[in-house]
Amino acid sequence: MNVINNEVLLESRSLRNDVAGRTEVLDKVKALSLLPDGMHVTTAMVAAYFEVTVKTLESVMEDHREELDSHGLQVLTGTRLALFKGACGIQSRSRAIAVFSRRTVLNVAMLLRDSEVARQVRTYLLDVEYMARTQPVDNSVHRGPDSLDDRIDRRISRILGKTIVPMFNALIEASGEHRKELISLRDDVEKVERKLCNHHQRLRHLEHAQGPRPYTGIMASIDAMNWREFEHHVAVLLRRDGCTDVVVHGGPGDRGVDVTAVTAEGRSIVVQCKSFAPYRPVWSGELQKFLGASFVQHGADVALFVATTSFTPDARAIAETYGITLVDRAHLEKWSAGVPLAILR
Template identity: 55%
Template sequence: MISETALLESAALRSSVLERTDVLDRVKALSLLPDGMHVTTAMVATYFEVAAEAIRQLAKRHRAELAANGMIVLRGADLRHFERDNMSLSLGSYPQARRSLTAYSRRAVLNIAMLLRDSPVARQVRTYLLDIEHLARTQPVESPAPASVELDARIDQRITHILGKTVVPMFNALIETSGEHRRELIELREDIENVERKLCWHHARLAALEGDTLVDEVRSKLKAMTWRAFEHHVADLLRRDGCLDVVVRQARTDRGIDITGRTADGRTVAVQCKNRSGRWTVPSADMQKFAGAARAIDQVDIALFVATCNFSHESEAIAKLSGVVTVNREELEAWSAGVRLKALR
């Protein structure tokens, strides 16, 4: 069993349990900014019932680790965009312009709980975290026969295919033509999509029992793709999620749009694909070009920018202003693993 001392001293152990951010809410409610994703230094200090300076000093000592888990320091245009979108009492009021602002994701807040030694709240979070991890490691897991695992996986995939190719498109058509029962049909469609997502995760669990990690498999396949293969991969994902007339366009005539199509309910779709690796991020110039082509020229209903990396703060801001839906590396991996893209529902 992992001890609290080991957790405080080992970055590797902390990294291994950072997905369990739900333990924060088990101890007390963590108030988030209006974007639903971040908190400020003052909000983190309030949660852990310590002085804000204690959080600042901790963030300074462990900057690299916290930055890898969602801590960001905003300045200039990024800061102005962030404050404009999150203007509230939680940001406080200042007589002069703020030069920078440090914002933390839930993952970064959990990271702080594993570093903050003198906070009773942080100790309680660590206690919950260690208890849950101990249960997960010691709970017996049934090991079905390989043939049974393979059969269950085939059944899951078949049901998921039927739901995605038949049932959900049927609901889309009914919703498009319905009147008074539109709300009920939308709720039923969401229930079906929830079942579909659960089957995808069940399939991932079965793969793990066989010794395969689905996310690692997806990640390695994406990494090995050429830019053209990646475009065709995204086109296949669109078709899998019920899109029709999906076309991968020629590079010389794409005007920043790599793929076009339409959803089952008739909405037009345009996609830009960027196959990049490492620390590369999508710059604002690429986002501006795509947003202009998708909105001003083609005037499509759904504009998707899909990348094997993350987006810069500037490109995210442009996407939000222009209505472009961004699909970053993590979201792409989930989409590739079987989870339907929310924008296409």
Template identity: 55%
Template sequence: MIEESVLLESRTLRSSVLDRTDVLDRVKVLSLLPDGVHVTTAMVAAYFGAAVEGIRALVHDHRPELEASGYRVLAGTELSYFKQLSGIRSRTPSLALFSRRAVLNVAMLLRDSEVARQVRVHLLDMEHLARTQPVDNPGLTEPVPLDVRIDQRITHILGRTVVPMFNALIASSGEHRRELIELRQDIENVERRMCRHHKRLATPEGENPAENVRSTLKAMTWQAFEQHVVGLLRRDGCTDVVVRQTRSDRGIDITGLTADGRTVAVRCRNRPGRRTVPHADLQKFAGAARVLHRVDLALSVATCGFSHESRAIADLTGVVTVDREEVEAWTAGVRLKALR
């Protein structure tokens, strides 16, 4: 099992486990701002039983890493918009915000905190359990040929078990680091080739797979597109995936659980004739997924692009956008990164 000291020293290893934010609540309840997504510096300090100045010093020393995991400072128009969205009443000219991923990142950096130490212990226990338990995909409901099921299982194991194992080995290795990085790259190349191979097997000879995927998506009705996304979620290991029968959920079309137990809400937008998803649509979905239902993972999936304003709202609220190119790649067999 990986030692806690390796987690403290290795940014690569820390980055590989940032999605396991549920471990925070296993140790202590993390209070969130009214938006259901962010916490302030003072709230982070309270969670870890640390001084506010200590958290600020940690941010100063590791700012690029923390920004990559969701830390940001709002000011001006962006701060005003956030206050309006979340209902915060404050006259401060700037506001530092941490996402749950950023809080977990702090736990993996903060040495003088018993709460942070417990988070690291639970996190490493979960990673060890994930690597040693057999992988299963209960979402496959339709009969699939045995050789295809074996190939799919191998691809699944490569992505969810072998690559993370190499990440941990690379993080704890000194002498053979370069060789391990090259081996990991080889494994990732095999995974990509197997995904492409699966797609070629399903495509008639003489057809262009990319064009075939694009035309198939373009011909879908919005109901067919929702069912298509349901199938992709199940293929990637999600369970309890259902299409919402009512439209009173403010933009949530699909709900379910990821393979590692996170709650997920999905907004599907089949807009092949449109250029972008309007920001009002993204704002409504973000409010429903993050504030009303407080899901762990919110996905906005569209057959077009996202406007600059939409992406800004997504970044601010933690919504993961999946545009046309990503939907096509997902359809062609590439696993959606947010579900890994």
């Protein structure tokens, strides 16, 4: 049972922010279908997940637009919309489409009052958060798959099998008057034990099949950042990897670069940061602009182009020819997880 009633999430934005990253609970309650890009859903898809009308969902969006925007809600128009439709195979004449990340969908679950699915998500969310905060930290060496034996379902099944069932057996042997009732209760307990054991085995199979996911949640957090937050995130990574004199310049008057720094070896470095949707690649023209700014205007030793998306083949060709280091979505994920960039070592 939850220590905190899940209705509190409806009222407390700070509490919602605290648990906003636990998007895995969505699939624990109900499978969330994603668009072909593997990252987003439309308004209609979110409404279907929560089993509410689109009008109900749009009302929540209107009342909490600023909060939802901060967690990844985007309204696509113009060129961005055309690229998105092409990438996801969407056939629509709409001039604007709202797209939700998994983080945004979880945010909606914490705002929707009249949805049983949303209520279940909130309940599960607080259960997971409570367990994470109250469970003692295990500082032992990682034990691999056998550590799954510490699951609560496994512990309960052990208690039932090794304590409760033997206790019923002793009572049955010593009792005459209530023998049938005790046998019936023992059978019920054994059924529960078997179900828990089967559940445990299914979880083991699923987790072995999925394999390790060391970077889960990193890109979802980055995708939720605005352009200014993303630039500061890159600045933090540079400082972590030994750079000094790190300055964020993004915005008007930045002379074509967003961050400047000095590497641990004393080389000057300029950085361009692009916080784009995953379906919108960085084009060659953007590399050409950065090329002039980095080496001509700033005379940099190292030119670093960091993006939350991919680069077109032409853009990669320019980077290879002129010595620009590209950090695409996959490399950004690893860099953010603690893997230093080779150029900064």
